[in-house]
Amino acid sequence: MLLAVVMVLVSLPLAFIVGLASQKGSICAVAAVQELLDRRRPRQGVAILACSAWVLAVTVPLAWLLPRSTLAVSLPVDLPLLAGAFVFGMGAAVNRGCAFSTVTRLGGGDLSYLAAAAGLAGGLGLLALWRGLAREVPAPDRTSVLAEPHPWSLLLVAALLVAGTALLVRLVPRPGLAQRPGAGRAGTPFAATAVIRVAGGTLYALHGPLECTPP
Structure with missing residues (x-):
């Protein structure tokens, strides 16, 4: 009972954060492809890629800490x-x-x-x-190679965290460019996308995948 209460107290703020950040950012691959085709800009796609690295860096350690965590089915x-x-x-x-x-x-x-x-x-x-x-859906006949912590998996999580951070830093506008018209808030959607991915990745580790679209 106590665990269920703790899960609710943790999940509700995370869900609120995802909903609030969704008004500024996006994890929509459709919108990313449209931006690439119409504007010839891969920024949204790169942001999704960077934040996906953040999701792995968050969900894998949480899966180690929560042995009853749910994995996505195929x-x-x-x-x-x-x-x-x-x-x-x-x-x-x-x-x-x-x-x-x-x-x-x-x-x-x-x-x-x-x-x-x-x-x-x-x-x-x-x-x-x-x-x-x-x-x-039949249960998978083998577990994920990341199901248990190993030295190489710890290095992988650290590498994903560094890669995600590096990609996000490249998406944030430089201070010298913030004076240009419209440049002051250029990084906001991508920061919001990062928030969606990190909070959504935590919800994924706690409750499993969303039914509407992968996290």
Whole structure:
């Protein structure tokens, strides 16, 4: 009981931090690809890559400390999965964002995305009706090589932490550039992305992956 209370007290502030930072930053790969194609700028993609390194640096040590932590499962690539991915891709193209960014915009007060909630409920309803899709995922026959701490895994976590920090530092504008119009807040979205990844990675280690999109 005490552990459950502690989990709630830790998770609620982290969820609030993720929601607040989502209004400034983004972990949407769709938006990152759009920026790369339209503006020829990979900054958002690099920010996601850097923060993914931070997630690994956070979740792996927490998985060592929490032996009952949940690992993400893998689904076989078959026709239902491909059909679902195609429909998801069409929705992402229409919304110009993934499921996470769509929910973020809805939480920010943009009611034009309200239909996404109805679509999510409808999809879950179809999943419950079509038992062929609701099959059990077989347990993996081997554990992750990072499941237990080893000297090389400690070095890997340290290297990921250094790499993530170095990439984030490159994304932060230099003090001399802050005087230019519009440059003063240039680093804010990427700092917010880092906050999302670190807080979201901690939630992942505590509760497992989100159902809408990988952390």
